[in-house]
Amino acid sequence: MLIVTGYMQVDRADLAQFLRDLQALATATRQRVGNISYYAAVDDPQAGRLLISERWSDQSALSAHLDAPDTVAFVRRWQGRMRGEIRKYDASNERDLTEV
Template sequence: MLIVTGYLYVAPAELARFMTHLKALANVTRQRDGNISYDAAVDDADTGRLLLSERWADQAALAAHLNADETVQFVNQWIGRMRADIRKYDALNERDLMED
């Protein structure tokens, strides 16, 4: 499993519009093969910072998402008006929170 997480930044004045577009992308993304979860939340509205959290079955599923028409259109629509600090992690030892 891959975990993708980090921050997205947009101008506070554009946050509502950005969230509308991101929610539409999320609805499509959650239906994609290999998607386990895809979530974003406003972390600080005053600075336009959002927290992004995604889980993917494997790299092929993530790559298909990143290259999908809807994802490319979203990025192209917001390029230059959003910035991201997002990282990808391999989850090799998944277990319940309370397990050692």
Template sequence: MLIITGYIHVDPTHLAQFLKELKALASTTRRRSGSIAYDAAVEDSRSGRLLIAERWVDQAALSAHLQAADTLAFVSRWRGKMRSDVRKYDAWNERDIMDR
């Protein structure tokens, strides 16, 4: 499994439009093959900071999402209007949070 997490920063004056477009993208993305979770939360609306959390079954599923027309269009529309500190992590030892 792959975990994608980190922060996206958007100018607060564009945050409402960004969230509207992200919500539409998320709705489609959650139905994609290999998508386990795709979520974003506004952490600080005054600074335009969002927390991103995604889970994918494998790199092929993530790559298909990143190459999908709607994903590419979203990134193109927001290029230069957002900055990202989002990273990808491999998760090889998944278990319940209370397990040691």
């Protein structure tokens, strides 16, 4: 499993439109083969900062998402107006939170 997490930031004046566009993308993304979860949460509305959390079954599923026409269109639409730091992590030992 791959975990993708980090933050995105847009100008606060653009936050509402960014969230609408991201919601449309999220709805489609959650239906994609290999998507386990795909979420964004507003962390600081005054700064236009969002926390990003995604889980994917494998790299081919994530790559298919990144290459999908709606993802490419979203990135093009917001390129230069969004910034952030998002990282990908390999998870090979998934278990309940209370397990040691």
